[in-house]
Amino acid sequence: xxxxDKNGKKSAPDLTADCGGIKSPNPFWLASxxxxxxxxxxxxxxxxxxxxxxxxxxxxDPAVINTTSxxxxxxIGGQKMAGFNNIELITDRPLEDNLRExxxxxxxxxxxxxxxxLMVPCERKSWHDIVKRAEDTGCDGLELNFGCPHGMSERGMxxxxxxxxxxxxxxxxxxxxxxxxxxxxxxxxxxxDARYAARAAQKGGADGVSLINTINSIMxxxxxxxxxxxxxxxxxxxxxxxxxxxxPIALHMVSSIRADAECRNLPISGIGGVSNWSDAAEFMxxxxxxxxxxxxVMHYGFRIVEEMIDGLSHWMRERNFSxxxxxxxLSAANVVDWKKLNLHHxxxxxxxxxxxxxCQLCYVACNDTAHQCIAVDRAGGNRVPHVIEEDxxxxxxxxxxxxxxxxxxxxxxxxxxxxxxxxxxxxKGMKGYREVxxxxxG
Amino acid sequence: MTSxxxxxxxxxxxxxxxxxxxxxxxxxxxxxxxxxxCIQACPTHIDIPKFIRQISTRNLTGSAVTILEANAMGxxxxxVCPVEALCEGACVYLGWxxxxxxxxxxxxxxxxxxxxxxxxxxxxxxxxxxRSPLNGKKAAVxxxxxxxxxxxLYLARLGYGVTVFEKRDKPGGLNTYGIAEYKMAQxxxxxxVRLVRAMGVEIKTRVAVGRDISPKxxxxxxxxxxxxxxxxxxxxxxxxxxDLAGVFDALTFIRHIKDREYSRIPPGKTTVxxxxxxxxIDAVTQAKRxxxxxxxxxxxxxxxxxxxxxxxFELAKKDEIEFLWNAAPVRILGRKKVEGxxxxxxxxxxxxxxxxxxxxxxxxxxxxxxxxxxxxxxxFLKTLPAIELDxxxxxxxxxxxxxxxxPKYFAGGDAINGGREVVNAAADGKRAAWGMHQALTGQKTxxxxxxxxxxxxxxxxxxxxxDFHNDPHGQKxxxxxx
Numbered sequence: 001x002x003x004x005d006k007n008g009k010k011s012a013p014d015l016t017a018d019c020g021g022i023k024s025p026n027p028f029w030l031a032s033x034x035x036x037x038x039x040x041x042x043x044x045x046x047x048x049x050x051x052x053x054x055x056x057x058x059x060x061d062p063a064v065i066n067t068t069s070x071x072x073x074x075x076i077g078g079q080k081m082a083g084f085n086n087i088e089l090i091t092d093r094p095l096e097d098n099l100r101e102x103x104x105x106x107x108x109x110x111x112x113x114x115x116x117x118l119m120v121p122c123e124r125k126s127w128h129d130i131v132k133r134a135e136d137t138g139c140d141g142l143e144l145n146f147g148c149p150h151g152m153s154e155r156g157m158x159x160x161x162x163x164x165x166x167x168x169x170x171x172x173x174x175x176x177x178x179x180x181x182x183x184x185x186x187x188x189x190x191x192x193d194a195r196y197a198a199r200a201a202q203k204g205g206a207d208g209v210s211l212i213n214t215i216n217s218i219m220x221x222x223x224x225x226x227x228x229x230x231x232x233x234x235x236x237x238x239x240x241x242x243x244x245x246x247x248p249i250a251l252h253m254v255s256s257i258r259a260d261a262e263c264r265n266l267p268i269s270g271i272g273g274v275s276n277w278s279d280a281a282e283f284m285x286x287x288x289x290x291x292x293x294x295x296x297v298m299h300y301g302f303r304i305v306e307e308m309i310d311g312l313s314h315w316m317r318e319r320n321f322s323x324x325x326x327x328x329x330l331s332a333a334n335v336v337d338w339k340k341l342n343l344h345h346x347x348x349x350x351x352x353x354x355x356x357x358x359c360q361l362c363y364v365a366c367n368d369t370a371h372q373c374i375a376v377d378r379a380g381g382n383r384v385p386h387v388i389e390e391d392x393x394x395x396x397x398x399x400x401x402x403x404x405x406x407x408x409x410x411x412x413x414x415x416x417x418x419x420x421x422x423x424x425x426x427x428k429g430m431k432g433y434r435e436v437x438x439x440x441x442g
Numbered sequence: 443m444t445s446x447x448x449x450x451x452x453x454x455x456x457x458x459x460x461x462x463x464x465x466x467x468x469x470x471x472x473x474x475x476x477x478x479x480c481i482q483a484c485p486t487h488i489d490i491p492k493f494i495r496q497i498s499t500r501n502l503t504g505s506a507v508t509i510l511e512a513n514a515m516g517x518x519x520x521x522v523c524p525v526e527a528l529c530e531g532a533c534v535y536l537g538w539x540x541x542x543x544x545x546x547x548x549x550x551x552x553x554x555x556x557x558x559x560x561x562x563x564x565x566x567x568x569x570x571x572x573r574s575p576l577n578g579k580k581a582a583v584x585x586x587x588x589x590x591x592x593x594x595l596y597l598a599r600l601g602y603g604v605t606v607f608e609k610r611d612k613p614g615g616l617n618t619y620g621i622a623e624y625k626m627a628q629x630x631x632x633x634x635v636r637l638v639r640a641m642g643v644e645i646k647t648r649v650a651v652g653r654d655i656s657p658k659x660x661x662x663x664x665x666x667x668x669x670x671x672x673x674x675x676x677x678x679x680x681x682x683x684x685d686l687a688g689v690f691d692a693l694t695f696i697r698h699i700k701d702r703e704y705s706r707i708p709p710g711k712t713t714v715x716x717x718x719x720x721x722x723i724d725a726v727t728q729a730k731r732x733x734x735x736x737x738x739x740x741x742x743x744x745x746x747x748x749x750x751x752x753x754x755f756e757l758a759k760k761d762e763i764e765f766l767w768n769a770a771p772v773r774i775l776g777r778k779k780v781e782g783x784x785x786x787x788x789x790x791x792x793x794x795x796x797x798x799x800x801x802x803x804x805x806x807x808x809x810x811x812x813x814x815x816x817x818x819x820x821x822f823l824k825t826l827p828a829i830e831l832d833x834x835x836x837x838x839x840x841x842x843x844x845x846x847x848x849p850k851y852f853a854g855g856d857a858i859n860g861g862r863e864v865v866n867a868a869a870d871g872k873r874a875a876w877g878m879h880q881a882l883t884g885q886k887t888x889x890x891x892x893x894x895x896x897x898x899x900x901x902x903x904x905x906x907x908x909d910f911h912n913d914p915h916g917q918k919x920x921x922x923x924x
Binding site: 077078357358359360361363364383403404 | 467470471473474475476477478479534535537538
């Protein structure tokens with residue numbers, strides 16, 4: 001419940017987050033990536049308001065060598081960096097330098113969450129050693145990088161581990177044998193079903209999972225040189241794809257783990273295209289107890305967190321959520337299998353003529369590509385389309401293509417029919433369905 | 443003109459080109475309307491959403507081809523079209539209280555790239571446009587203004603051997619000589635001619651029909667003739683003192699700037715321009731840019747009757763022009779050269795405009811520019827056999843084909859409409875080319891390779907999706923049955 005101050009006004013919502021036992025002043029963490037490659041960066045981020053940072057992945061010395069030309073992006077319409085990718089490996093700084101800086105950051109920012117991302121070969125001793133050295137810094141938790149899809153996976157690490165549930169479990173067990181702080185397992189989306197790796201992590205004793213890591217990707221081909229875009233000296237390796245365009249994929253994977261009977265209580269740190277407070281709220285409603293951000297800060301810098309904190313606070317206040325745990329997972333139950341959807345639910349499109357600017361995008365979209373239920377009566381020079389309600393299947397396409405907010409709304413229509421799911425329909429021997437739209441034009 | 447700086451002020455472009463990124467961002471704003479109102483508002487019916495989408499996908503050559511298919515004068519129209527009254531004025535964004543798409547500047551982005559590509563040999567223009575094999579027929583085009591060049595280009599595409607006769611030194615007509623340089627540089631108009639030449643059109647400059655070659659000779663050598671002679675010089679003011687040094691007609695004044703003959707138009711102290719049409723606006727704004735401190739526009743009617751477009755008037759206001767409404771010139775004062783102009787106040791009396799007796803006043807000035815409209819080529823047109831003119835001296839044509847009363851002659855542009863826009867002339871040239879082809883071959887159905895541009899003559903509707911319902915204007919659904 002919302003707390004009131006003595007004047008009866010709602011007090012500021014409490015943004016404190018707890019993900020698998022890792023506590024932070026707010027749920028906004030920087031993901032393990034270039035923005036968290038040094039103490040100086042992480043401290044600057046904390047100064048701007050970031051609640052936590054997952055340090056760029058540490059490995060064994062000697063440190064890796066990176067290529068020049070590392071990042072790529074696609075712009076969609078006017079949106080720069082709608083999708084982003086990289087072929088950077090784990091940190092290329094000496095292990096001792098990173099550890100020293102982590103220790104120093106933790107000392108200076110004791111309340112912020114500093115999580116150390118780790119990746120070493122799949123050997124018990126290697127993991128025990130790195131866990132010990134990382135935890136000696138005073139960090140708040142560990143994240144096991146089983147997701148990196150490029151370069152490191154060719155060396156039997158990163159996604160090469162995350163794609164094999166048995167390895168996930170085995171390495172998680174190695175880590176848990178040595179770890180004293182909470183352990184998050186970072187999952188790869190480059191699998192058919194993220195739940196297997198999540199279950200394996202849970203069996204291995206993980207305190208939570210973080211997802212999604214980046215997706216295998218080629219960013220395009222330069223049509224002048226005929227070489228893939230963002231190549232390294234004329235050759236390109238696939239990189240890891242992320243940014244706003246991947247958010248729906250990430251949301252699905254988060255919700256699938258949250259809904260899984262075996263993983264229902266496994267804490268999740270949500271990653272994948274989080275760019276603002278509402279993205280964060282969506283991840284959290286589907287089950288994430290913190291979110292991690294990279295592409296958006298690589299686009300705009302650390303200060304975006306100021307708006308994220310502000311936006312989330314206002315939304316929580318309006319919704320009467322006093323703390324983040326009030327809404328984490330609240331929408332997860334509304335994600336179900338298709339067979340549980342009500343076949344008797346009906347919506348139809350309504351075009352509000354006063355708002356219509358007569359671009360006719362709804363008209364052509366419906367007729368060319370959807371269900372042919374929008375017409376334009378051109379009598380008298382009219383250009384405003386109208387919906388043929390008896391044929392409208394309520395597909396949403398017209399409302400989606402309409403450039404004017406609120407011009408086309410999807411209106412619920414009471415059918416008077418009892419709820420009927422496909423599951424129930426099949427159980428009744430395919431009986432009981434009454435048409436809510438005209439399915440066949442005789 | 444004494445310095446480079448002064449010249450740059452005089453000819454500095456009013457509307458700058460878009461940078462490539464700016465064009466792409468603006469192009470992405472276009473909604474790609476179905477059955478877009480901008481297409482209908484354009485007299486040449488360019489498929490505007492298509493060319494804008496081509497810009498957004500970085501297909502600039504394709505974009506230019508889309509434009510030039512429908513409008514051979516698309517390069518100049520991008521600069522001189524009154525788009526506020528045409529395509530941009532029809533943009534659906536206006537119904538949303540938003541800024542319309544900058545169609546003209548986007549069009550320029552595409553045609554600029556195209557013309558630069560031609561000059562850099564990056565683009566070979568000719569193969570981009572369908573062209574029928576030569577059909578052995580010959581067509582003459584009299585006048586190389588927008589109507590003539592447009593007609594010539596489409597005739598060449600249809601397979602005609604085309605010769606354009608131009609009496610001046612350079613082709614392009616008013617585009618080359620008559621549009622204020624700061625709105626469109628002469629070089630732009632000349633660039634535009636290259637595509638016409640690339641399609642095989644021969645342009646003979648300094649050849650005046652009637653002087654150097656007779657209409658009879660034309661008729662003998664060519665299967666058909668297109669008359670695109672536009673209008674003649676600016677009307678005389680018909681007041682005493684008109685022949686003093688320092689009195690110009692607007693078109694000559696503008697031509698001196700375009701030909702860089704600055705010594706013939708010293709700035710002086712005060713210029714009075716008589717008239718209030720779009721050419722008068724060109725004259726006042728150009729006079730101001732020559733460095734004349736005081737420029738006055740005098741119009742015999744009231745402000746509400748001013749024929750100039752509202753945004754043209756805005757240009758004049760921005761240049762701090764002074765306006766004298768209801769003031770008509772009575773005489774131009776001065777001994778050897780202009781020293782002033784005497785004007786009289788006017789009023790409406792029973793519908794007619796009359797000078798108010800005793801209201802005369804004079805304005806000291808050292809230059810007077812007449813901009814009271816252009817006269818018709820009456821004498822020349824009368825030498826053309828069996829071509830009828832209407833009461834105001836315009837050539838009579840069949841509106842469908844632009845054929846004149848002499849079946850061998852077609853006509854378009856200002857010579858038939860009395861003086862409209864470049865885009866109207868371009869549309870006329872296209873219509874006349876197809877009209878001429880139909881007349882000479884009897885062909886009524888557009889050949890498939892020319893179907894597209896011919897479809898733009900009457901206004902191209904995106905084919906409406908077949909109606910599945912009860913739309914009284916649609917077609918009934920074709921059912922597929924097992």
